[in-house]
Amino acid sequence: MSGPRVLAIESSCDETGVAVVVGGRRIEANQVASQVALHAVTGGIVPEVAARQQLRWIVPTLEAAFQQSGVGWEDLDAVAVTHGPGLIGSLLVGVNVAKALAVTHDLPLVGVNHIEGHIYANWLTGAAETPLPAEPPFPLVCLVVSGGHTQLVLMQDHGRYTLLGQTVDDAAGEAFDKVGRLLGLPYPGGPAISAAAVGATPATRFPRARTAGPYDFSFSGLKTAVLRAVEGYRARNEPIPIDGIAAAFEEAVVDALATKTLAAARDHGVAAVALGGGVAANAALRHSLGQRLRAEGLPLLVPPPALCTDNGAMIGAAAGFRFAAGDRADAALEAVPNLALPWLVP
Numbered sequence: 001m002s003g004p005r006v007l008a009i010e011s012s013c014d015e016t017g018v019a020v021v022v023g024g025r026r027i028e029a030n031q032v033a034s035q036v037a038l039h040a041v042t043g044g045i046v047p048e049v050a051a052r053q054q055l056r057w058i059v060p061t062l063e064a065a066f067q068q069s070g071v072g073w074e075d076l077d078a079v080a081v082t083h084g085p086g087l088i089g090s091l092l093v094g095v096n097v098a099k100a101l102a103v104t105h106d107l108p109l110v111g112v113n114h115i116e117g118h119i120y121a122n123w124l125t126g127a128a129e130t131p132l133p134a135e136p137p138f139p140l141v142c143l144v145v146s147g148g149h150t151q152l153v154l155m156q157d158h159g160r161y162t163l164l165g166q167t168v169d170d171a172a173g174e175a176f177d178k179v180g181r182l183l184g185l186p187y188p189g190g191p192a193i194s195a196a197a198v199g200a201t202p203a204t205r206f207p208r209a210r211t212a213g214p215y216d217f218s219f220s221g222l223k224t225a226v227l228r229a230v231e232g233y234r235a236r237n238e239p240i241p242i243d244g245i246a247a248a249f250e251e252a253v254v255d256a257l258a259t260k261t262l263a264a265a266r267d268h269g270v271a272a273v274a275l276g277g278g279v280a281a282n283a284a285l286r287h288s289l290g291q292r293l294r295a296e297g298l299p300l301l302v303p304p305p306a307l308c309t310d311n312g313a314m315i316g317a318a319a320g321f322r323f324a325a326g327d328r329a330d331a332a333l334e335a336v337p338n339l340a341l342p343w344l345v346p
Helices: 036-040 047-069 088-104 114-123 172-182 189-197 220-235 242-268 283-295 312-324
Strands: 005-010 015-022 026-034 078-084 109-113 140-145 150-157 160-166 272-276
Touching (some): 005 088, 005 312, 015 047, 015 312, 078 088, 078 114, 078 312, 114 150, 114 272, 114 312, 150 242, 160 242, 172 189, 172 220, 172 242, 189 283, 220 242
Parallel strands (some): 005 078, 140 272
């Protein structure tokens, strides 16, 4: 496959990802050092600990990516890195390493938005010997849903984004983690709640929040409803139906995400819907949204679960298309914790 070969670094939070991607689509290497076990002890991410682990793992992960790909510095066309949004300490590790590598090896530098990376995970394929599938069609509605972000984005073309809606309080993944702690489930909460909910009958029906924006989300009230339900069982000295509450909570989150995503797809006449972010690995969300979209004759694009969570390959995918369009950064590239996509005027 032709196209730029990009070394990509992702260090926005608690995963250290390094990948080699060709043409924004073909994965030649994708190495991730996870901190999940470390943060499970505290039940959530401690930013300073995450940054220190980024420092510890960035070089070994870089070396592993080179070993997996079999390429050398002379084979690369650019270095790419996530420069926001994310945790400032973690971001600084990746940005500074990427800038140093680009200068040392005289390679162009490309800065990538983390949200854009999640969207572009839908362009990736991992099998070098197989033909590339067709690219996702435009326009797309993209639902990016993770521990730190829940956004509905209209993507008219490469690099052309309009923000349709977003969470007004908790991100969906954050709500999963918090409810997981309420139910005494292990961290991270998303997979634990999904596992508990499999085959369980919802213990109740939790509310769906109303928001001012038609495509906005709110999960804070849902989290409070779960807390009150748990407290009610305790006050009555009744056993807490953890599986049933997990099922009811997951049902409420999935319903909110799927309903508003379908509405956005209808209203904007898109060719397909794309999922991205860690919560995109949720089987109930994939099933519900896919079923609703099929009834409308619309395809649902979803990356493999390993490409939904933070990884370097998704950054390499976005960077490949940005590089081809002439996008370059320089030594002034900064880590920006609240970096937004370059939104178009609606």
